[in-house]
């Protein structure tokens with residue numbers, strides 16, 4: 208079985224990072240724009256679409272992860288930190304699937320029109336403002352805890368690279384393929 212992260216897995220990892228940065232940035236920055244302005248509305252709808260992209264990309268990543276095993280850390284590390292890393296990765300998958308789903312569910316239960324990539328989305332036939340409110344709170348709470356998890360994850364990658372000096376970060380970076388010089 209191939210033990211490398213494939214090119215597709217690496218591209219997807221960094222695409223997810225980009226989509227998450229955009230989604231968070233829009234959620235935080237929209238607070239600085241006048242509530243009924245076009246810019247505010249644009250930031251809100253783009254937050255929805257960028258967040259939805261995170262969901263789709265994460266699901267695709269899980270599919271790829273099931274068919275490709277991750278590459279070994281070299282030099283090899285003790286076992287328990289590997290389990291901590293696996294649990295952390297599992298939490299990242301869970302979080303960035305649950306957060307967009309909760310956001311979408313809360314909008315589904317409301318009455319305000321909403322859209323993903325310009326396609327208008329449905330509402331429940333019986334709006335439920337109480338549940339909608341709780342889902343929105345849970346969405347915000349989990350999204351805010353995502354900051355800590357991402358910080359720990361990125362910090363761990365940097366510790367591996369700069370202090371432990373193993374290949375953890377390099378295996379998630381695009382590799383240069385060394386093609387042998389053509390023989391004349």
Ligand code: HEM
Nearest residue numbers: 230231234251254255258259261303306307310311347350
């Ligand atoms: C990875 C994906 C996402 C992240 C990280 C994220 C993050 C956030 C954050 C940080 C906030 C502000 C919370 C606060 O006020 O403290 C927020 C608000 C909100 N998000 Fe998301 N979100 C994501 C995806 C989505 C999606 C897919 C939807 C729905 C289509 C959505 C709908 C909302 C709603 C309705 C709010 C409440 C405020 C508003 O109406 O703008 N989010 N989100």
Ligand code: HEM
Nearest residue numbers: 224227272277292296299300303357361364365375376379
């Ligand atoms: C923004 C949010 C991020 C998310 C949601 C995320 C998510 C993930 C997930 C789920 C994995 C596990 C891949 C697998 O084996 O299935 C992973 C691996 C990895 N990520 Fe991230 N990541 C993020 C940001 C970063 C950043 C900023 C860095 C670098 C500083 C980074 C470096 C790595 C590395 C090196 C691995 C491979 C770890 C290993 O296989 O042991 N990630 N990431």
